[in-house]
Amino acid sequence: MNNQEFVPFLKKNWEDAGFTKPALIQSEVYTPIMEGENLVGIAPTGSGKTLAYLLPLINKLEAGMASQILVLTSSQELAMQVVEVARKWLAGSGMKVQALIGGANVKRQQEALKKKPELLIGTPGRVLELITAKKIKASTIRTLVFDEVDQLIQGQSLQLIQKILKASDNEAQHLYFSATADVVLEELHRFEAELLVVDVSKEDDSQGDVQHFYLETSDRKKVEQLRRLLNLPAFWGMIFFNQLSDMGSAEEKLRFHHLPIVGLASDQSKMLRKNAIEQFKKHQALGLLTTDLASRGLDIEKLPFVINVDVPLSEESYLHRAGRVGRMGETGTVISFVTPQEKSDLTKIAKKLDLKLAPIYLFGGELLTEEPVKQSEPKKKKSKKNKGKRRK
Template sequence: MSVIDLLNESLQQKWKFKSTTKVQEEMIPAMLEGKDIVAESPTGSGKTLAYVLPMLHKLDGSKKRTQGLIVAPSQELAMQIVEVIREWSAGTNITVQQLIGGANMARQIEKLKKKPTIVVGTPGRLNDLARTRKLKLNEIEMIVLDECDQLLSRDYRVMVKSFIEGASPNRQVALVSATITDEIQLVASRMLKDPVRIKIKPEEMIKVGKVVHSFVKVEERDKTDALRKLANIEGIRGLAFINHLDQLLLKEMKLKYKNAKVVSLHAEMSKEQRKKSLEEFRNGEARILLATDLAARGLDIEGLTHVIHVDLPHTVEQYLHRSGRTGRAGADGEVLTLLSYKDEKNYRKLLRQVGQKPVQKVIYKGQLIEGNANTIAKKVRDPHDF
């Protein structure tokens, strides 16, 4: 029997996938039983439906009160979750409202008066609405923290704890993320009641594409030009990570000046600007999307061929979080690092910890090919050999 058979008829009829994923198999029954959960599962493994479907099964849209709360660290992830809920709740009496920063608060307050069954929001806006009692936390029966490693970091921890403590005494709480550190696990155990721990390894996912881990050696000052060249390569759809916002803005300005096919996503953009960037990237007008880690949290972009580490990640968790966005749903992908000489030692250490042997590549004549400087020298010397 499939875990989908545990859900109501409406949800069963909407299920069109051939099979469930490992995290869905483990998480759906536990949520239906009302247990608190800490679930660690790779990016692209079906975590959203693993908690959305039990919520839609358990919550009662005929009761005029807000019963479900989903917290996400970024506006984009919150909006994606809302779209999933709208799709799966269509034709039922369950309603959903997004409560994100950057949107009109007065309008959100008006919509809250209609008592949506589920609200999905970012921590700052949810905190503002809860403090002014516009969002009545004591009525909340189910809470999900998506990307919980981010939400339970020191930046948001106090806020998020107040959401959980302010909810109904009989609340159910589920935490999900691609990576959960020991620190986050400890914090979670203090906030939750005897939580079920679910951990899915990448090899347990179905339809995992082949992912190549590669690097191009480049001077720090030449990284912007390397991005320009990559943006000119036919067939590339790359999500490029930059560690600091000021560097992202500088690179974006230089690349746009040279008419490179790039767009960006960062915290200082308005909701409309962010939406426009994502649309241009999704429809192929731009080949590379420049982003910071926070801005790209939870982004689900189909057909992503490359994850590009413009700046080396600081931790293995950060490397895996970024890299998990390619090679999804059976498609192959590539994780490319623009490797400056000062970062070589740390890069080798990271890749050993990840368990990957990287391939060196070069950008040559509008192509990304396997090789190094000697490869190019040989091509120039003996062009007919290639």
């Protein structure tokens, strides 16, 4: 991949962004995408996968021709983030990108589609709704991108994807991307007989220095540990729970202590979720409480901490949560709260992911990597018994 191959507006945007060379995944997939190949792109979280597919596809776009590219994402948050990136790189082209996500006004989206945007980015449910209503001409889609594909081909989402594929042109190019797409390669080969697999996860060195720790505690004390973390001067982090109910309970208790936190949950409206992310990005909130909803795609620049209040339920979940830090060479810290019973579960995950795991301690308003020496209480002096004779 060479920026000299870019069309003029894209070359200017590359130079304005101050880029000198592409990330590994970007250089490896550029030519096959330009040549129309179907492929699976696998690279670590935060290694530049979004631009890996957007740059060659934008370079091939034709102005005035509607719905050439459709990017499907696993969440509304990821869709809006990809829209932001696409707008930045389309600057100066006169071409348009349109978000198509659930929770937003469908009539406004239908009106926007009349302006013939060249690039569409959305969630499967809303996209299928617009295809069924004939507001999107699926036959004009030249390339379909599946971002966080391992999430997209699970449960109800899989049925939506199959219907979208059935409605689109059989000759359309299909691109599948995720940090953990390797776990669904067998399923992907059912969609595509011939797929080029580009896996740079072992060679990619864009991951920054991320340290992984565990903090031993009890279930009852987990919220108290969070309260202490949020009072540390340098703390700013994403805080993950396995269950929405546990997250809600913790949020309520932390708000009682007037701590600067926001929650990001699947049962919130689009506006509430957007506001939560904005407040967190602007450091108006020091803690973003969420579930695995926010473990994929959400790019918070220079985020220093990820906290797992609950041990993730799988290696994939741990990998995506931890991937919120250490993006594009930055440093970061991942701390998992563990009860004595949960410690073995975390150790198994770390072993499978080949992570160095060390204990960490919260003591005296600081995070310590060595167990603090607790001062023993001074011994009470024994009272001397009166050895004199008792007077009668």
